[in-house]
Every structure is written in structure tokens, then in C-alpha cells.
Amino acid sequence: MPLTINNLNHQIHDGHLQRWLLTRISLEIAPGECVALTGDSGSGKTTLLNLIAALEPLQQGEIYVSGQPLHRATDKERSRLRKQTLAIIFQHYNLLSCLNVLDNIGFSARLAGRYDESHSLSLAKHLGIDHLLEHYPDTLSGGEMQRVAIARALSARPKLLLADEPTGNLDNRNSDQVVKLLLSLAKSHHSALLMVTHSSAIAEKMDKVYQLKDGCLSRRLLGEQNG
Numbered sequence: 001m002p003l004t005i006n007n008l009n010h011q012i013h014d015g016h017l018q019r020w021l022l023t024r025i026s027l028e029i030a031p032g033e034c035v036a037l038t039g040d041s042g043s044g045k046t047t048l049l050n051l052i053a054a055l056e057p058l059q060q061g062e063i064y065v066s067g068q069p070l071h072r073a074t075d076k077e078r079s080r081l082r083k084q085t086l087a088i089i090f091q092h093y094n095l096l097s098c099l100n101v102l103d104n105i106g107f108s109a110r111l112a113g114r115y116d117e118s119h120s121l122s123l124a125k126h127l128g129i130d131h132l133l134e135h136y137p138d139t140l141s142g143g144e145m146q147r148v149a150i151a152r153a154l155s156a157r158p159k160l161l162l163a164d165e166p167t168g169n170l171d172n173r174n175s176d177q178v179v180k181l182l183l184s185l186a187k188s189h190h191s192a193l194l195m196v197t198h199s200s201a202i203a204e205k206m207d208k209v210y211q212l213k214d215g216c217l218s219r220r221l222l223g224e225q226n227g
């Protein structure tokens with residue numbers, strides 16, 4: 001399984017107090033499965049993504065990424081996992097301004113030690129950014145930057161793709177297109193996708209929708225209203 005979470009609990013400092021942000025979270029995502037993570041602002045969606053990406057220390061529970069136990073991993077193993085097995089698409093793209101589009105796309109693959117220019121070029125073509133390969137990020141529109149960020153995430157062929165509001169900065173038309181591409185690329189690469197979104201329209205394009213509320217994660221049936 002690309003992702004298995006068992007009984008995860010996570011506490012945060014809230015002023016002088018500690019409070020449980022996430023309680024008894026369990027989740028499984030199969031290869032090629034696309035899952036939406038919804039919930040009110042502050043419900044803990046980004047924190048959960050950060051825990052899965054080993055960007056925050058795990059306090060209680062188990063996380064297996066592609067069968068590897070994150071809860072027992074050393075720093076070196078966690079770092080290898082971030083480079084080799086998973087990829088993150090951030091809301092604010094996080095492109096490297098000193099690299100052109102082609103080198104931005106290939107960046108994750110190079111870190112993972114599996115750079116393949118033909119794969120980068122094929123991703124660029126699928127995402128409609130192949131005419132921008134020599135351009136630098138500061139000359140691109142928001143929609144173009146987001147496509148580069150998606151191509152970069154997929155360039156290392158991750159088993160698990162995490163996306164934090166990847167279309168939060170795009171208009172409806174662009175957002176729709178980018179989500180469609182992301183879903184079809186994730187499926188054709190057999191990458192599992194966990195995407196944070198505030199949009200019910202986007203959530204309903206996914207295979208499954210989960211909601212975080214009062215610290216708990218529950219499955220929402222498609223078509224069900226938020227809340």
C-alpha cells in the first residue's frame with residue numbers, strides 16, 4: 001500500500017495548553033487511488049500531510065509509506081523516503097527561481113537519482129508546458145507554475161503524491177484543467193494521491209473523500225454536503 005496510517009494522535013501547543021488536533025486517525029490509500037482530504041480551516045489537514053511527509057515528528061501511531069514504517073525510521077531513512085517514494089505539491093508552487101522549467105521539472109528526479117529527460121519532456125507535453133522549457137519561473141503565470149510543480153512532483157515517479165490545495169491560487173477554469181491532468185497523470189503513473197481541497201467540486205472528482213472534523217477523520221459519501 002502506498003499509504004497506511006494506524007491510530008495516529010497528534011497534540012499541539014495552544015497558548016499555554018496542549019490540545020489534541022488529530023485523534024485516532026486511520027487511513028489506507030491503494031496504488032492509483034485518488035483521495036480528497038477536506039475540512040474546515042484549522043482542522044489539521046496540512047499538519048496531517050506534514051506528518052505523512054515526515055516534515056513533522058510523529059507523536060503517536062503508525063504511518064507506513066509504501067510499506068516503510070515512518071514511525072520507526074531514522075533521519076536518514078526519512079530523508080531517503082522523501083526523495084525516493086513521495087512527492088509534495090505545495091499551494092505556492094515552491095519552484096526554484098534560478099532553474100528554468102526543464103530543470104525545475106527534473107529536480108525531484110535528480111534528487112531521487114532517476115533523472116530521465118524523455119520522462120520530463122513527456123510530462124511537460126501532457127501538461128501543455130513544453131513550449132516553456134527554457135523559461136524561468138518569474139516569467140510564468142500561476143497556472144503555468146502550478147503545472148510545472150505537478151510535473152516536478154511526478155518526475156521522480158513517486159508512489160505517493162501529497163498535494164496541499166494545489167489549485168488554491170487558480171481561477172475555476174485553470175483549476176478544473178489542472179485537477180483533471182493531475183488525476184489522469186496520477187492514475188497513469190499508479191501513484192496514490194492525497195489532495196487537500198476546500199472545493200466540493202474538486203473533491204467529487206476523486207475516488208474517495210475524507211473529512212477532518214473535531215480531530216477525527218471520516219469518509220464522506222460523494223454528493224454529501226460539507227459540515
Ligand SMILES: Nc1ncnc2c1ncn2[C@@H]1O[C@H](COP(=O)(O)OP(=O)(O)OP(=O)(O)O)[C@@H](O)[C@H]1O
Pocket residue numbers: 012013014021039040041042043044045046047048
Ligand atoms: N506546530 C504547531 N504548533 C502549534 N500549533 C500548530 C502547529 N501546527 C499547526 N498548528 C495549529 O493547528 C491547527 C491546524 O493547522 P493546519 O494548518 O494543519 O490546518 P488546516 O486544516 O490545514 O487549515 P487551512 O485549511 O486553513 O490551511 C491550527 O490552529 C494551527 O494554528
